[in-house]
Amino acid sequence: MQKLEVFGANRLKGYVKISGSKNASLPILAATLLSNKKVILKNLPKVRDIETMLTLLKSLGSKVRVNKNQTIIDNIKQKKKFASYNLVKTMRAGILVLGPLLAKYGSAKVSLPGGCAIGTRPVDIHLKALSKLGVNYKIDQGYVIAKAPKGLRGNKIHFSKISVGATENLIIAASLAKGTTILSNCAIEPEIKDLINFLNKMGSKIIWISKRKIKIIGATEIKDISYSVMFDRIEAGTYLVAAAITEGNLKVQNVIPEIIKTEINILKKLGSKITIKKNEVQIIGNKKIKSMKIKTAPYPGFPTDLQAQIMVLLCKANKSSIIQENIFENRFMHVAELNRMGAAILIKGNKAIVEGKIDFAPAELMATDLRASVSLILAALTAKGKSVINRIYHLDRGYEDIEKKLKKIGAKIRRIN
Numbered sequence: 001m002q003k004l005e006v007f008g009a010n011r012l013k014g015y016v017k018i019s020g021s022k023n024a025s026l027p028i029l030a031a032t033l034l035s036n037k038k039v040i041l042k043n044l045p046k047v048r049d050i051e052t053m054l055t056l057l058k059s060l061g062s063k064v065r066v067n068k069n070q071t072i073i074d075n076i077k078q079k080k081k082f083a084s085y086n087l088v089k090t091m092r093a094g095i096l097v098l099g100p101l102l103a104k105y106g107s108a109k110v111s112l113p114g115g116c117a118i119g120t121r122p123v124d125i126h127l128k129a130l131s132k133l134g135v136n137y138k139i140d141q142g143y144v145i146a147k148a149p150k151g152l153r154g155n156k157i158h159f160s161k162i163s164v165g166a167t168e169n170l171i172i173a174a175s176l177a178k179g180t181t182i183l184s185n186c187a188i189e190p191e192i193k194d195l196i197n198f199l200n201k202m203g204s205k206i207i208w209i210s211k212r213k214i215k216i217i218g219a220t221e222i223k224d225i226s227y228s229v230m231f232d233r234i235e236a237g238t239y240l241v242a243a244a245i246t247e248g249n250l251k252v253q254n255v256i257p258e259i260i261k262t263e264i265n266i267l268k269k270l271g272s273k274i275t276i277k278k279n280e281v282q283i284i285g286n287k288k289i290k291s292m293k294i295k296t297a298p299y300p301g302f303p304t305d306l307q308a309q310i311m312v313l314l315c316k317a318n319k320s321s322i323i324q325e326n327i328f329e330n331r332f333m334h335v336a337e338l339n340r341m342g343a344a345i346l347i348k349g350n351k352a353i354v355e356g357k358i359d360f361a362p363a364e365l366m367a368t369d370l371r372a373s374v375s376l377i378l379a380a381l382t383a384k385g386k387s388v389i390n391r392i393y394h395l396d397r398g399y400e401d402i403e404k405k406l407k408k409i410g411a412k413i414r415r416i417n
């Protein structure tokens with residue numbers, strides 16, 4: 001099992017280039033199944049979840065070729081409709097192949113994703129909405145066995161709860177349904193807008209009717225296309241917090257500042273000095289960090305995927321803060337580890353009361369999920385001495401070259417086997 005050794009404390013300085021978005025790439029990769037031609041994707045991040053999704057596509061019969069910064073997916077011979085447990089269990093976004101397989105073939109057998117450290121991760125909203133498009137399904141031995149005997153037919157669907165994955169699955173499925181589909185109460189994360197741009201380029205007709213309402217007219221013809229995925233806004237937010245917490249001076253590049261304005265405004269309110277350029281955000285950390293009450297919410301609210309990271313910063317605030325996690329039922333796994341480094345965080349239901357004025361002490365730590373593991377690195381960067389972070393396979397799922405990028409901006413960090 002690989003580990004990371006981090007020697008703190010040091011300031012992060014210089015510039016970091018943000019990679020392509022994992023959470024935009026995954027639904028777009030699933031959507032390539034709609035095509036029976038070639039799709040070229042650029043700017044996919046080199047992270048394990050993308051490798052897993054490419055392996056899943058190959059298991060379905062797609063031919064995948066990766067060269068430099070582009071991935072060519074050739075579906076001329078893609079015929080299979082079975083997504084196995086051993087692939088979907090490690091990467092829950094595997095459920096996103098259900099919609100395209102049903103749209104293309106009218107049947108599919110896809111493993112239920114199962115839960116993870118942050119929650120049970122059900123897919124009931126996906127399945128209920130797909131049945132509105134004419135899909136019959138049953139759950140058998142951990143698999144969704146779904147059929148659409150008459151093909152998918154457009155319909156009006158209102159999501160009972162805002163769900164990123166369910167919105168993505170339905171947008172992809174409806175792209176090949178006969179007739180028109182109206183989806184309301186949709187998630188509107190930037191990654192969903194990136195998926196819609198990709199599908200429209202491929203031949204779908206998808207338009208925003210209002211803030212959370214989308215109209216999809218099923219495509220009649222799917223084109224060969226090439227597409228470059230958007231930047232990873234969570235990776236960008238993570239490096240902004242890293243600079244804030246180490247009182248550094250960092251230029252975060254290859255970003256669209258407008259997309260991360262919520263995070264930028266919060267970091268400004270907490271005390272950082274921020275300068276915005278066209279595709280760059282420069283942040284200068286401040287020794288004095290203000291306390292705040294932060295609630296996670298669907299976009300454009302504060303992202304749950306940055307909750308662990310901002311919690312570490314709030315440990316440095318001048319007084320106690322509150323973080324309320326409204327998206328996942330168990331997303332405080334990082335708290336116990338941070339408390340072992342000297343933090344004083346108390347959990348009450350879905351709220352964490354975060355004491356301020358903490359000096360983190362180095363420690364041997366355990367990563368539990370992708371974003372929790374990066375929050376341990378942020379704390380270790382400010383702790384004087386050597387910290388060791390175990391189970392960093394969680395990290396490798398979603399952060400491209402993290403120790404290389406951190407080393408380049410002044411962190412003393414190395415991976416040990």
Ligand code: EPZ
Binds near residue numbers: 023119
């Ligand atoms: C996506 O997960 C992201 N993953 C998550 O990022 C992100 O935290 C989440 O959206 C919220 O923004 C990808 O895009 C691959 P949801 P997803 O469906 O689609 C409940 C990361 O770190 N729910 O919006 O699974 C669900 O349990 C990951 O990169 C149902 O009850 O999130 C959760 O409480 C972690 N039934 C809430 O809705 C369903 O059918 C939001 O989930 C679906 C979801």
